[in-house]
Amino acid sequence: MVKKKLVYGLAALLLTGCGLTGLMGCGNKATAEGRTEIEIVSYKKEAVDTFNKIAARFNETHDDIHLTIDSPNEAMTILKTRFIREDYPDIIVIGGDMDYSNFLDAGLFADISDLDVLSETKSAYLDMDKQLEFIPQDGTYGLPYAANAAGILYNKDMFEQHGWETPETWNEFTALCEQIQSEGVQPLYFGFKDTWTCLAPWNALAVSLADPQLCSQVNNGTTTFTKAYDETAEKMKALLAYGEPNPTAYSYNDACTAFARGQSAMYTIGSYAISQIKSVNPDMNIGTFTFPANEKEADNVLNSGIDVQFCVMKSCENKEAAYEVLRFLYRDDTIRTYLSEQGGIACKQGDFPLSSELEGVSPYVASNRMADFQDHHYPSEMSVDAMIQTYLLDDSSDAKETFLNKFDKDWKRYNRDLIWKIQQYNEKDGTSEDTK
Template sequence: MKQFRSRFALYAFLFVLSAFALCGAAEAGDPVTLKFLHKWPKVEYNDFFVQVARDFEKEHPDVRIQIEAAGDEPIKDKLRIQMGTDQQPDIFFSWSGEFARNFIRSGAVLDLTPYFEKEPSWRDGFMKAGLEPFATQGRYYGVPYRINGKFFVYNKKMFDDNGLKEPKTWAEFTAGLEKLKQAGVTPIGFGNIYPWASCHYITGLNQKCVPQEVREKDYAAASGEFTDPGYVKALEYFRELNDKGYFNMGANSTEHNMALEMFYGGQVAMVYVELEEFRDIEEKMAGNWGFFAMPSIEGTPGNPKFLTGAPDGFMVSAGTKHPDQAVAFLSFLTNKENSDKMVRAMGWPSPVIGAVNKENSMEMLVKGLEAVTEAEGMALWLDTDIDIKISDVYLPDLQELLNGDKSAEEVMKDVQAAAAAVRSEAAKQ
């Protein structure tokens, strides 16, 4: 009996031991979970990312992609909160410019340069204008996903009826605006209830009115002063469009989408839009439209061959526990095949060379991307290219400028004060 009990105890011990071993093996074989945060919560957009994630998981059964989406403003707040905690996403959306540089300076993101060196075809598959804005001191910290340019889109019939052609200079541009106004046509539909819209105008006007080296120095947190008179001049050009009645009434209480509806309905002759909006415009306008970049301004020091626009894309958290898997997913997301699918599904301009072509895109998108490629440089969106403490002053002041509550000089005094505070903080770091 004692022998039976001892054998039973041995078998029981071996059973428990094997159960623990199996449990451990199961845990060791559990798939890696990557948190992926993007900024397109609309169902049709999010569904695309879900499908790409499922395709990746089929090829990598040891990885699961957990997707979360937040819109333009919510994602900024979410990242500010999460990046300082253990809840940060492994892969997250980022604008280029100062928005990305802030993460780079704080050491919050992974240096992707070693991965590009291992896979040079991935790096070389991107347009330079898409990849370089995510680089700092020759190191790459982000991957571009879309690339955008900003253009005036116009109603061809309205232009033809008023004898107008695409302007090459600011003088030709404003002369055309005045002609439209005199004919009883509102020249430009403009929705500035969210001041990123006016920020896009000032992005281009600053680039034209301020020398490149001065602008680069001012946009850097540690050295920004914003004292060049070109900044005031840029604001004056912008305010003139409003004061002369070239914008629709009540621009500060109008949404961008409402301005687009005005354009579709023939209530305005033009709107200032991003390249990614071209597909929707074609669906509504059916060929009755053309586009041109913000015209050059005679006598200003900025490079006339620059274009307003920027890439946006993704970065990998420096705190991720699974960097190789995170980078593998980014490489998969931005390969030629999936970039082609993205262009077909959503009509977004891709920075992957050859991803936008005549087979998968309408002619206007191809031409727009050609204009981006041919530009000598990009003036990145102002609100993502300067410190957030400065943009939090600059953008609301643009609304006050249009309302007539502040002069151009007063706006720049506010900006200069914010820049001085940012410089002081940077000096302490």
């Protein structure tokens, strides 16, 4: 029986807070006559039409397996409720984030190390999944499929008109912002009214300025956020000089609209905002460059994280059928179908096209110079986005110290059980913290 560690942590919250919403997603699996039924539940509601098309293509070409891909509203809530009831799908579609970490820690996923197409995955994304493990585990538990990227979007036509060049270092970036301002144009737009947008530039800076395993290192007691995030916090604050006045007065939609209408030359957001921007200005010529956080270009890293991956549930009774589905999903033509409709970066090795908007970061993708979003390791209860917003609004002389001290204090508060578990693991494993 699948471990029930997840039940005790989630049962009260989900069954009282979610009520019938979660239960409505739970039903008996239908089995097509003469076929093995494989059910996938996806959290990517916006990709429902694409996954339906892929499922239909699979079913047309397979007589022995019938594939159903469900993409319900509030998918993660429904999944957690189903897990409590031990009503598991065969495969789930999930991002590389804390939900993945929690489900893996609860022992819900099967080890897919023996899946042949796994060897075709880019190493950077397999590494990201390993870094999401609370406790190091043998094996592989996710098949990364599509990723997104975050850096700085820029107005290519405006850059060409003014003769501006994309920067590669922090000094070049700040000098460019000064030059843009001197020509009567606003360099950046933020839209920090929606607190989550504060994480976009924060993540893009942090991946180049902090270790990708920083959160694990803090849990192990080998460093602190006060030490590791000092430069990130400093440069995050410095950005405010180049954006709109009172950025917390403007929302994400406001920022997308303003950038689309040429009210700034650049926008500190991820590739996921491109469709929203183009809904305002379909003809806008958008480019992307990696956030030049360092004084040396060679030290810069592209902020890219797993947006879609497939995890086989440990309870799956038809592993070979599930693997056949994954092999179909990992075919080049299937991946191209997904990317053409949903965008993003292929996690599979090979010659997969990047959208024109992402061409500027292609050298980083090709060379695996990528690191995961730092906030994928933050517990949601900690509300780091709101912490960053508060810090940006704090004009006191000790604002940075206050922010970083709170980061360390709240981290211990919200990760107390996890830190204890890691300490127990380290004592049992006998591994020195200095080697982790």
